[in-house]
Amino acid sequence: MAAKNSSSLKDIAAKLGISIATVSRALQDNPAISKATRERVAQAAREMNYSKNFIADSLRSGQLPVIGVIVPHAVTLFYSSVLDGIEQVAAQDGYAVINMNSHESYEEERCNVRSLQNLHVAGIIASVTQETEDFSHFDALAKEHLPVVFVARDIPTRNYSSVTADSVEAAHRATRHLIEQGCRRIAILCGPNRLKMVTERKHGYIEALHDNRLLVRPEYVAYSDINTQAAMQATERLLSMPERPDAIIALNDTLLFAAMKAIKNKGLDMPDDVALIGFSDVEYAEYVSPSLSTIEDQSRLMGETACRILLNHINGSPAPVKKIIPTIQRVRESSCKKR
Known part of the structure; x- marks a missing residue:
């Protein structure tokens, strides 16, 4: 009759003074664990009559890998x-x-x-x-x-x-880029202000305007839920102003593509009527027309x-x-x- 499994990953970890996760990876022969440690764990497992039982080990340790x-x-x-x-x-x-x-x-x-x-x-x-x-x-x-x-x-x-x-620096750099293109009425299309990411990107935008002696216009700071319909409506409101923005920064890819659609629906040209740049890692931003300027978050x-x-x-x-x-x-x- 086979010997009873009398030990667990937790037992081996306690014996060797290492973590349960290290024992688990060592028994899987994970190369991230040193050869010496793998050999120590294997030896302890043999001495303690351990045999692999994934579910039982997880229940004993109280934690799944x-x-x-x-x-x-x-x-x-x-x-x-x-x-x-x-x-x-x-x-x-x-x-x-x-x-x-x-x-x-x-x-x-x-x-x-x-x-x-x-x-x-x-x-x-x-x-x-x-x-x-x-x-x-x-x-x-x-x-x-x-x-x-x-x-x-x-x-x-x-x-x-x-x-x-790096949200503050990225928004600052995007705003500077638009200013270098001759834009002076730069709007920002934000998600909900409760998100820390939104407040940081908005801070970078405002800082860049201040650094370049441009007026911060509250009506050019547009808030939207992060969904296409709400973002399109927010962009349409910006574009319907008597003195509409000549550039928009969109704070994520959902807002960016919604803004692009709203600008096109209005019959406006990008970038001559309204320049557009946004945060997005979407690969096809390069292949739409016009191709979209983006800040990639990696x-x-x-x-x-x-x-x-x-x-x-x-x-x-x-x-x-x-x-x-x-x-x-x-x-x-x-x-x-x-x-």
């Missing part, structure tokens, strides 16, 4: 790219990924968090919804020592790790970085990390005025 991800728009190229970066890094470390979509709903986000808690995931990477103002559901995770890293959309507290774009790199930080937290590093990813400005036809 799974990372939960919550995003507001899983079908967009931006968040698909973020998720791709997360999955690649997670797989290299022996983790699977469960992705959940909040659909920009605060209540769905709360349900997503609760579901991932019930699944006993090892950690969570989240991008908050445009509705989220109460962060108590994330604070509850901290009390349970379940690590959380925010990606793309941060929350206004220093207690959590986050990976975000979304895949953001996902990779967020996952590495989360894995460090899972492995025992508690200190919050704030990582700023530089953006890349791609100047194309929609913002380059003919000279």
Whole structure:
């Protein structure tokens, strides 16, 4: 009769003074773990009569080798790219990924968090919804020592790790570019002001106007929910002003393409009537007519970085990390005025 499985990953980890995650990866012969450690773990497993039982080990340790991800728009190229970066890094470390979509709903986000808690995931990477103002559901995770890293959309507290774009500098640079093209009535199409990303990008825009001695006109700061219909309506209002803007900065790809559609519907030319630039990692921005000037957030790199930080937290590093990813400005036809 086969000997009874009398030990778990947790037992081996305790014996060797290393983390459960390290034991799990060592037993999978993961090259990220040193050969010496893999050999120590294998020897301990033999001595302790350990045999692999994924479900039992997960139940004993109270944690699955799974990372939960919550995003507001899983079908967009931006968040698909973020998720791709997360999955690649997670797989290299022996983790699977469960992705959940909040659909920009605060209540769905709360349900997503609760579901991932019930699944006993090892950690969570989240991008908050445009509705989220109460962060108590994330604070509850901290009390349970379940690590959380925010990606793309941060929350206004220093207690959590986050990976975000360099929003202030990027918006400042985009505004400067439009000023260099001769634009003087520059509008900005924003998402909800409660999002930290929105306030930072708006700050960069206002700073650039001040630096270039241009008047900040409140009527040129347009707020919209992050959906196509609302963004088109906000753009139409800008374009219907007696002194309409001669340039628009759109703060994400949904707003950018909605603004482009509204400008075309109005029969206006880009960039001569209205120059347009926006934040987007969408590849086909280069292939529409006119090709769209964009500020790329390097979304895949953001996902990779967020996952590495989360894995460090899972492995025992508690200190919050704030990582700023530089953006890349791609100047194309929609913002380059003919000279």
